[in-house]
Amino acid sequence: MTPQFGPEFQRDLAELLAWRRDVRHFRSDPLEEGVVAELLETAQLAPSVGNSQPWRFVRIRSAQQREALAAHADAEIARAGAVMAEDRRSAYAALKLHGMREAPELIAVFCDDETPIGGRLGAATMPETRGFSVVLAIHTLWLAARARGLGLGWVSVVEPGYVSTLLDVPQDWRLIALLCLGHPLEPDHVPELERRGWQARLDWRAQVSER
Numbered sequence: 725m726t727p728q729f730g731p732e733f734q735r736d737l738a739e740l741l742a743w744r745r746d747v748r749h750f751r752s753d754p755l756e757e758g759v760v761a762e763l764l765e766t767a768q769l770a771p772s773v774g775n776s777q778p779w780r781f782v783r784i785r786s787a788q789q790r791e792a793l794a795a796h797a798d799a800e801i802a803r804a805g806a807v808m809a810e811d812r813r814s815a816y817a818a819l820k821l822h823g824m825r826e827a828p829e830l831i832a833v834f835c836d837d838e839t840p841i842g843g844r845l846g847a848a849t850m851p852e853t854r855g856f857s858v859v860l861a862i863h864t865l866w867l868a869a870r871a872r873g874l875g876l877g878w879v880s881v882v883e884p885g886y887v888s889t890l891l892d893v894p895q896d897w898r899l900i901a902l903l904c905l906g907h908p909l910e911p912d913h914v915p916e917l918e919r920r921g922w923q924a925r926l927d928w929r930a931q932v933s934e935r
């Protein structure tokens with residue numbers, strides 16, 4: 725039977741969306757293997773151009789690779805800080821932009837730009853839609869994680885070539901994200917960048933126009 729999503733579910737969904745956070749502070753206790761598998765299975769429900777399902781998830785198990793990624797991100801963060809507008813430099817230096825050392829699960833997500841799955845439908849006209857599809861899979865995983873009380877942190881302060889070489893992935897795979905996953909230290913309803921006075925959410929009406 726087709727499920728009916730009533731007002732109670734709609735309220736819960738709105739709460740879930742409002743409480744989805746990008747998390748950088750994690751408890752270190754491990755996640756159950758079954759939970760991670762369930763989340764990856766849920767991510768597979770995402771839409772994709774031509775049903776090409778171009779997402780490739782690489783679970784990083786090696787402590788050395790994890791530390792290499794964290795150190796690399798730290799260096800990139802420092803590099804970006806050096807060219808940051810002067811009035812923002814000290815606020816920027818105080819931000820925490822990844823939890824790769826603490827999060828119990830670290831996942832690199834790639835887009836397989838050359839996958840033949842889906843007969844290349846859509847890829848000739850807008851090849852970038854493959855990457856969009858991967859982002860949707862990440863968002864699906866993000867919400868599913870939050871629904872289980874877990875936090876996800878998207879790390880993009882890395883040089884994609886460095887990550888691909890370190891993880892030795894196929895040449896056609898393009899890095900989309902590094903994801904930290906685990907129990908958030910303190911769940912919050914306001915984005916961390918807003919709480920730290922860096923950038924608040926805008927009024928949605930400012931983002932909508934008519935022609």
Ligand SMILES: Cc1cc2nc3c(=O)[nH]c(=O)nc-3n(C[C@H](O)[C@H](O)[C@H](O)COP(=O)(O)O)c2cc1C
Pocket residue numbers: 744745746747748820821822878879880881914915916917
């Ligand atoms: C494509 C993308 C890249 C991001 N990269 C980073 C990052 O490298 N480090 C970080 O701390 N947060 C990163 N974020 C998280 C954003 O800072 C966060 O989504 C935003 O501040 C709003 O907060 P919220 O997700 O808690 O609502 C990224 C988010 C997206 C969608």
